[in-house]
Amino acid sequence: MNKSIKRDLQALYDGVPATRCAGSGECCQLTPEEFDNHYATMFPLYRVEYLNIVEHVEREMPAERRDALLAHTEERPRRCPFLGADQGCTIYSVRPLICRTYGAMNPRSIQRESVHMVGQLPDRWIRDFSRREGAMVCPRVAVLEPEKVRLHAQRTADGTYERELTRLSLQVDIAGGERRTLFQRVSGRRNWPTRWSWGGYNAVRFAPLQWLRAQFKSYWKSSELADAG
Numbered sequence: 001m002n003k004s005i006k007r008d009l010q011a012l013y014d015g016v017p018a019t020r021c022a023g024s025g026e027c028c029q030l031t032p033e034e035f036d037n038h039y040a041t042m043f044p045l046y047r048v049e050y051l052n053i054v055e056h057v058e059r060e061m062p063a064e065r066r067d068a069l070l071a072h073t074e075e076r077p078r079r080c081p082f083l084g085a086d087q088g089c090t091i092y093s094v095r096p097l098i099c100r101t102y103g104a105m106n107p108r109s110i111q112r113e114s115v116h117m118v119g120q121l122p123d124r125w126i127r128d129f130s131r132r133e134g135a136m137v138c139p140r141v142a143v144l145e146p147e148k149v150r151l152h153a154q155r156t157a158d159g160t161y162e163r164e165l166t167r168l169s170l171q172v173d174i175a176g177g178e179r180r181t182l183f184q185r186v187s188g189r190r191n192w193p194t195r196w197s198w199g200g201y202n203a204v205r206f207a208p209l210q211w212l213r214a215q216f217k218s219y220w221k222s223s224e225l226a227d228a229g
């Protein structure tokens with residue numbers, strides 16, 4: 001991934017208020033009910049974020065752990081593959097936006113920022129913002145940079161995060177050659193999903209070609225998360 005894409009991604013991440021989490025690991029694994037209701041950890045994961053994490057895994061992880069993570073093709077694991085034995089995140093510095101923003105707002109700040117945005121953004125956007133953020137409140141997360149909350153709320157509500165991550169994702173590639181043509185033929189799409197899962201992207205980038213030739217059709221057919229809303 002080139003330096004300017006990396007820089008823009010980091011700049012976006014830096015706008016999210018830093019938080020301190022009690023480290024229970026609860027939001028990084030699914031309860032049986034959540035699993036049955038099609039929830040997923042670490043989703044949406046944008047293509048550019050996936051590649052950023054791959055670079056980190058290839059650079060920082062011991063070979064055995066690295067190989068296991070890159071061979072992981074499960075779309076909706078019950079436990080995020082990056083959750084450590086101590087319930088901490090093992091890729092904290094490169095975790096995706098969805099993990100950074102979890103718990104970054106609380107009921108008071110959601111209410112305050114919703115009121116502040118009235119007249120600046122369409123009411124429907126503000127209602128959607130309030131509903132989405134309300135579902136991401138966590139009493140075990142403390143916000144360490146309250147001065148960033150207003151900008152963060154604005155970017156969440158007006159779609160800046162989504163737009164910017166999409167823009168950056170469209171500039172990076174997952175794989176070429178037969179992997180690409182196989183994906184195009186099976187999926188009927190010209191390009192890779194902009195948002196998918198760690199397992200999904202791994203399947204098309206790292207799974208042995210022989211496996212892809214034999215299995216990708218059924219893998220794709222049962223995929224739930226490729227560009228899911």
Ligand code: SF4
Nearest residue numbers: 028080082083089099
């Ligand atoms: S990437 Fe880290 S913070 Fe995000 S779900 Fe996985 S373990 Fe949790």
